[in-house]
Amino acid sequence: MRIRSFFLALTIAFLQVSTSASAAQPDVSMTTVARHYAQLVHANYADTLAAAKEMQVSINAFVDAPSADGLAAAKKTWLAAREFYGQTEAFRFYGGPIDDDKGPEGRLNAWPLDESYVDYVQGKPKSGFINNPKFKITKANLARMNERGGEENVSTGWHAIEFLLWGQDLSETGPGNRSFEDYVDGKTANADRRRQYLRVVTELLIDDLTAMTRAWAPGGKSYGARFVQGGKESVRKIIVGMGSLSRGELAGERMEVALASQDQEDEHSCFSDNTHRDMVANALGIRNVWLGQYQRRDGSTLRGPGVRDLVAAADAPLADKTTAQLDASLKATEAIQAPFDREIIGGKNAPGRQRVQAAVDSLTAQSKLLVDAANAIGIQKLTLVQP
Structure with a gap:
């Protein structure tokens, strides 16, 4: 009896340990990774x-009663919102709701922006839709004219709002310095139309962000619900988004192009001098998807199975190497100093250029590891956006 009791107790203890260990391990599969990704998005x-x-x-309060403090408050909230939007750019590049044929990505974040397309600029006091009384300022018209006749003819989105808040960046050491008096009747021409434009373009941005949030809502017939059912194909899309932002967009369009031209016009958020934070947010967004974790606005952290977990099950050293590279890329973008348009100036050995180049190199290495990671889990065909 004692021997039998001993083995019974041992068996129960073993089962308890096994059950506890099993509970500690996430349920990792193509489907669970796709499901958690949809929740994270x-x-x-x-x-x-x-x-x-x-x-x-803040913007509506400012246009209702323009003041220096009101303009400063509107700028502060623009900067705060960009921290979250920048992380969403890892959800692009595979024909999802943001950038399919009808997607609003171009309305939301198109750049660079020809300032004279929207408002007056130095030497052209009557330029832009704001100073054209024949142009009716509506959401439909702003959307219709966005990128019409040229990629720099940007009339909507984050950067149109940014320009209307900061104005042209004519300083080498700081951002634009638009006066609140641009919105005061009797102080600047067409102040009433400028107020209307800022209010309407912000409404359009809210509409597009609302549509994206609904598209990824769980359940029903949303894109997000369908995405979860995509299994391996959905995971392929997830990696395409991470890899394309890493190499083609962030390292390529946003860094290498600027390094080559040394031109402020190739700076992403040039009016506010917030480009360095855009890059950090992008790198963080890629890392979020890889790890399956995201720190929410309320400070809580959403956690679940990520691509890393799939790769770790197939090739643990590769998963660790890729994680380390993503961490290095995030640190490299955090090292880039503001203003970005001064970081890109100078010879090859200029400290700022070296900081930007280090980020480019890390992101390039990262994209190659993401391809290796995809191969490790049986995904061979990746159509990554290239510079």
Whole structure:
């Protein structure tokens, strides 16, 4: 009896340990990774929308009663909302709701922006839609004219709002310095139309962010619900998004092009001098998807199975190496100093250029490891956006 009891107790203890260990391990499969990704995407867009609505409140308060303090408050909320939107850019490049044939990505984040397309600029006091009384300022018209006749003819989105808040960046050491008096009747021509434009373009941004949040809402017939059912194909899309942002967009369009031209016009958020933070947010967004974790606006952290977990099950050293590279890329973008348009100036050995180049090199290495990671889990065909 004692021997039998001993083995019974031992068996129960073993089962308890096994059950506990099993519970500690996430249920990792193509489907569970796709499901958690959809939850993460929805959470990120929902946070972006909430932050953008706070920006809208500040902007509306400012245009209702223009003041220096009101303009400063509107700028602060724009910067805060960009921290969340930048992380969502890892959800692009595979024909999802943001950038399919009808997607609003171009309305939301197109750049560079020809300032004279929207408002007056130095030497052209009557330029732009704001100073054209024949142009009716509506959401439909702003959307219709966005990128019409040229990629730099940007009339909507984050950067149109940014320009209307900061104005042209004519300083080598700081951002644009638009006066609140541009919005005061009797102080600057067409102040009433400028107020209207800022209010309407912000409403359009809110509409587009609302559509993205709904597209990824769980359940029903949303894109997010269908995405979860995509299994391996959905995971392929996830990696395409991470890899394309890493190499083609962030390292390529946003860094290498600027390094080559040394031109302020190739700076992403040039009016506010917020480009360095855009890059950090992008790198963080890629890392979020890889790890399956995202820090929400309320400070809580959403965690679940990520691509890393799939790769770790197939090739643990590769998963660790890729994680380390993503961490290095994030640190490299954090090292880039503001203003970005001064970081890119000078010879090859200029400290700023070296900081930007280090980020380019790390992101390039990262994209190659992401391809290796995809191969490790049986995904061979990746159509990554190239510079």
